[in-house]
Amino acid sequence: MIRLTSKTKGLSREEKRTRMMEIFLVTKEVFQLKDIEKIAPKTKGITPMSVKEVLQSLVDDNMxxxxxxxxxxxxxxxxxxxxHARKRRLEELxxxxxxxxxRKMSLQLAVDKAKVGREETEERASLLKELQALREKRSLLKTQLEKYRECDPEVIEEMRKSNGTAKEAVSRWTDNVFAIKSWAKRKFGxxxxxxxxxxxxxxxFDYMD
Structure with a gap:
């Protein structure tokens, strides 16, 4: 016979599952959903709205x-x-x-390994300082190199060719302007x-030297 249990508000999901399992284990009977929907609220304090959901969760877990x-x-x-179901669940957990x-041990080993060589020592601090100085020197040399590059014969030759091309283009436009002026003078006086x-x-306005 099922022992009556006073209704308890705010039961957790696991408490509802445990109380519903008691219905089956104590009675050792076969029920329909409508039977559980009547028994669970009255004897186990499980709200009617959650009976079907709790029962289905027990079915899904093979309990x-x-x-x-x-x-x-x-x-x-x-x-x-x-x-058997509880034993299998415990094994899974x-x-x-x-x-x-x-996994935690593997991560800890990885963290410990990553820390090796990064301890704050005078030698490490000195090496870091030297590294920073080398970086600054490299940046300075790069800036100076860009300046000296302006005197590079290849760069100068490239600039000369570019200037020549630009001068030719300007000359063509100058020819066009003078041609238009000549036409306008003849046409309109x-x-x-x-x-x-x-x-x-x-x-x-005239040709470039």
Whole structure:
């Protein structure tokens, strides 16, 4: 016979599971969902809204068996079944704990290994200072190298070629401007001053030397 238990508010999920398992283990009977929905709230203080969810969690963990017959589901759990399920669960948790422990040890070894050679010693401080000085010297040499590079014959030759190309382009545009001015004078009879003013051409506009 099921012993009545006073209703308790705020039961945890695990407490609900434990109390529901007591229904099966004490009675050793087979129930339908509607039976559990009546018994669990009255005798175990499990809220009606959570009965189905708690029962399904026990089925999912293989602590309660479920079989569909016709249109109804039947639930049962005998002591041997529950004992076997708990034993398997404990083995899983123990295995998980062992793996986590090994992982923690591996991480600790990795941390300890990473610390080797990084202890604060006078020698390490001196080496770090020397390294910083070398970095600063390298930066200074790089800056000086960029300055001296301006005198590099290859760089000068490249600049000369670029200047020559630019000068040729300017000369072509100068030819075009003078050609347009010549055409405008013939076509409209404008003098140079009027044309220069109209097109914004400087008075000293001429070919580059």
């Amino acid at each position: 309660v068996d479920c079989e569909r017959v016709g249109t109804s589901n039947y639930y049962w759990a005998f002591p041997s079944k529950a004992l 123990d295995e998980q704990h062992t793996k986590e422990k090994q 404008f003098d140079d001053g009027r044309i220069d003013k109209a097109f914004g051409i400087p008075e000293d």
